[in-house]
Amino acid sequence: LYHLFAENKIKKGIFFLIAAALTVITLFLPLIMQNGLDFITFYPSLVKWNMVIMNLTYLIGLLALAFLVVLMIISSKNINNVLKKDKNTIFALSTIILICSFFLICPYEVEYLLPAIPFALFFISKISNRRLITILCVLLILNSFVSISTPPNIIEKGVxxxxxxxxxxxxxxxxxxxxxxLNDSIIISGEYYPIFRYLIASSDKSQILPVENNTKKNIPSYWDTESNRGYVYMADADEIIKWQNKGYKIYYMGRSACSTTELNYGYDLNALNCSNIFESVK
Structure with a gap:
């Protein structure tokens, strides 16, 4: 897009698109060979914007976010002049706009905005002075160790x-x-799945079952043979009903597992009489 519209060089634009497509295919080739194209799908649910803002504030930091807004206001008068002189800045701004546009269309996870960060820092460095950029970077790093929040807990530990x-x-x-x-049960673990995988894989009581080669139907990858208990990252509604018909009690690990399932499969685990296992953990 940059070559086509900013420089009006069709050949370079086509060459870049082909090179980018080949690079993406090469990087995703192992995943494509294992799962085909089934992993390319749209989630049925979207992340709420208040969660997006909260997560951004948490990851970036309230001070850094506020300073970034002030910095952009102060430096906005330099944008036009910089864009006229520096083509790299046009490319950076175009990339930021493209990534943010895709996120606006499909706001799934805040982490999908991460590719825009290096381009944003480059763009800010071009329109602002070094002292302000240094302050912004210090605030970003500071948020990793000390978090400045709203009352009553103004100062907390960092990320x-x-x-x-x-x-x-x-x-x-x-x-x-x-x-x-928990005999005869299946636990929808969500973000806890890697921890389960590590702890259970090192246990003599468990054996690894083959994972179904389908990204939309995840059967339990780890099974406790003594208690007939399975662990799964997430599953669709049909799998839940199938397990329940076989006599399994279905648990899920807190709100994160419930929201992950709803995000990917579009249904509420509570609607299928699944129980929050955290209510049993004291």
């Missing part, structure tokens, strides 16, 4: 400490669930 503590608690909770006497 790194918060995520570390959260992962420790997740591991403890997962181990408690593994030790619980």
């Amino acid at each position: 790194i400490f918060d995520e570390t503590h959260l992962n420790i608690e997740k591991t403890k909770t997962t181990q408690k669930i593994i030790d619980m006497p």
